[in-house]
Amino acid sequence: MSGGLEMRRALGWLALVGVIAGLGAGFAYAPREVVQGNVQRIMYLHVPSVLTAYLAFGLVLVGSIVYLATRRATWDRLAASAAELGVLFTGITIVSGSIWGRPTWGTWWTWDARLTSTAVLFIVYVGYLLLRAMIEDPDARARSAAVVGIVGAANMPIVHFSVKWWRALHQPSTILGPEPSPISPEIRLALLVNWIALTLVFAYFLSRRLELARLEAEGAL
Amino acid sequence: MPDNWTYVFAAYALAAAALLGYWRYLSVRARTLAERKRTGRGAP
Numbered sequence: 329m330s331g332g333l334e335m336r337r338a339l340g341w342l343a344l345v346g347v348i349a350g351l352g353a354g355f356a357y358a359p360r361e362v363v364q365g366n367v368q369r370i371m372y373l374h375v376p377s378v379l380t381a382y383l384a385f386g387l388v389l390v391g392s393i394v395y396l397a398t399r400r401a402t403w404d405r406l407a408a409s410a411a412e413l414g415v416l417f418t419g420i421t422i423v424s425g426s427i428w429g430r431p432t433w434g435t436w437w438t439w440d441a442r443l444t445s446t447a448v449l450f451i452v453y454v455g456y457l458l459l460r461a462m463i464e465d466p467d468a469r470a471r472s473a474a475v476v477g478i479v480g481a482a483n484m485p486i487v488h489f490s491v492k493w494w495r496a497l498h499q500p501s502t503i504l505g506p507e508p509s510p511i512s513p514e515i516r517l518a519l520l521v522n523w524i525a526l527t528l529v530f531a532y533f534l535s536r537r538l539e540l541a542r543l544e545a546e547g548a549l
Numbered sequence: 550m551p552d553n554w555t556y557v558f559a560a561y562a563l564a565a566a567a568l569l570g571y572w573r574y575l576s577v578r579a580r581t582l583a584e585r586k587r588t589g590r591g592a593p
Contacts, residue, residue: 366552370560377564416571423567424560431553529568536575543582 346525358518370428376523384414392477404470409537441490442498452480
């Protein structure tokens, strides 16, 4: 068995342990929130998934810039693989947020600045994947996708700071904000554990997706 | 506010379905590639 495969398997098991620890932290360790009740536990899925999506789209940006600078296909494959995962985690963010919004805001969806900018982020990277699927020439595909990958990343700060820049129904940043976090240490720890867990899941999926992309590129030669 | 456990379970169940679905998609693609390599057929 190759070292890479063993590493990937170990990462997969580590991610599974992380997810189990995250569920334990979110459902058993973290207390019931005073105002919202247990429905607030959706936060342990919603916030880590958007942070994971930021990480994914950050890698798309890095991969795209380095590809344009070096023209090495490895960086294009990194950008493409990370974009696929970014779309997956943004989708989870939007759906979990919508489900959380129904009992707390009384609506599944509203055209609030945070929700709208997140939907735009999702659509931009779905467009990125569609663009890749439409162009057959590998060099032209990588070049065009890199441009979209760089331009699309400009939306990330808009999503993150939208709750500060515009009056929004969505609450301000719970973590990664300039002010000290308003949440209790238990809730913060549960969030951190779930953030690490989803990052491990992301790393596992990314390593598998990159390996597939490499094998596909070899097969196409 | 009531606990709304149904919403909590729905959010986690849909996320689990999405992640497991992606994992399965990767596994199927890896199997197809391995099969293609074994039979000596290139990319379509």
